[in-house]
Amino acid sequence: MSGSVTPQLVFVHGIGGLRDTEQQRREWLEALADGARGAGHSDVISGLTRGWLAETRFANYSDLFTDAEAQGGSAGVSDDPEGIAFLEDFVAALVDELGHQAREQGDRRASAIVEDARAQLPGVDDEQEQGLGEPVRVLGRALTSLLQIPGLRGSAQWASGLPLLGHLSQVGRYLSRRRAADGGLALDARIRQRVLQGTDPERPLIVVAHSLGTVVAFEALRGYEGQVPLLMTLGSPLATAAAVLHRLVPQPPRTPARVERWLNFWDRDDVVVGRPRIEKWMLPNADGVLPVTERVDSDGLWVHTATKYLRQSDVAGPLVEALKR
Template sequence: MPLIVGVHGIGQQYANAGTMQQAWMPPLRQFLPGSADLACAFYGDLFRAPGRLLGAAAVDVGGVSESEYEAELLRAWWHGASAVDAAVVPPEARTLARTPGGVQTALRALSNSRFFAAAYRRVPAAFDRLLVADLRQVRRYMLDPDLRREVLARVEATVAPDTRVVVAHSLGSIVAYEALCAHPEWQVRAFVTLGSPIGVRQLFFDRLRPPPHADERGVPRGHWPGSVRDWTNIADAGDVVALAKDLRPTFGPAVRSFLVDNGAHAHDSIRYLTTEEAQRAVADGLTGG
């Protein structure tokens, strides 16, 4: 039975639960008696294009999307990248979604970003295609209710009665949050979010399930995630995906929010897992400390 459940983020369509466990286990092994005590709620395969029988009709998987949601998310990343990297020209004030060729313009600007160069360092020639694929994954989870249910079902099938810690990276933090909210009967003590975009209003926060509610002052406030006692959110100052570093304004003062330095790979899940803050949060969740 898994004491810790891990939930990955975008860009994992060419991995599986086994490869994820191999990557996440080393930073967490010191806390666990055996590999069976870490389970990975893997959903990346839901974004992988199916194979095609040779000789069958080709399937059009589409090119660069001009959907408003993807364009606005891309613009937010562009704005975030330009704020931390002088090599990235800032976006214009006009709305990207309504600018002809706006997506291509943003992709060209982001090709100069150290953050995105590190994220796609293995395949720089495929930068545009992979970045657009990641945008599409985010859009599909946030806007496609059927896919959302499939992804959440993966988490629900992985969390067990003895699971005490849920660790989630990037988009996975939203997946895990919604699963925890839907299952207050779970006995999860600690929720650790790494490089999370969950506090970004309009694109993520305002679209959560359950939706935010108004507090006593009329300010939108996210629901507390189920049975969780301690929520630790960790973000690198240069992480363009985690644009809202401090979650206290959106989820209340009980969220412990930390800024860390992951070096050149600001959004990397392993860099996050090896921080002292993440290690301490996992340890406290397992010991009840």
């Protein structure tokens, strides 16, 4: 960054369980340092890990889901009709997405698995009326089938569909905009507060968001008045039109006003991510900024993690370069 102003770097996590703020901050920074080394930026490793290059904060809102999960039904999924309807839309969108990818690649085995999952979705087959009374079980079974797709089977951190469904339900709870029982702020508003808490509009802010965190960051930056040289989204469900896009605020969705550059990364073996269509469904801000999407290919297990993305040189390179300006 120009001058002597130290930029702010905020990490925004996604779906999952309770997190340790400092441990996560350290793990994300270490992953970014690995990626920076691969991108030829070994000179900034100490600056990253020791806080010289940027003041880094991990925006942890995972505890805000704890009470809701404790009150939920099977697999921590709320059994309210709105939440179930969201999950039905989301899982159907994932089935459609993976089916499209299988057809593009001519993968007959994956196509067969997708069609098996599609046949299990509520309302698809009249013979499944009994299953409609147990939507969580039915949707979990469909996701379990999807996780058998060869690329996903070796890379997903979920052994079956029910735990994944429980985590995906967090996206629906965020987007429900439901006010707290005590009349306080809605869950989504409290989460956005966590993201921007402690930020200084007088200093440049770079945001790296993952999974559900990309939805949170997108909305949190809507009214932010400080400079945002880079918004980086990883493994984002923002392009899941049927389930997520039309629930965003504002409508129609547009790039936050102060964002100067938006880079979006996706991995084909990341079950939560749709095809890179965000730029087709997002209006530009006044400066004409739209998201630019690039694909990365991770090896091994646990593809849907922020650290897996951050270890990619194609991801870490432009992030470090933004911090060094």
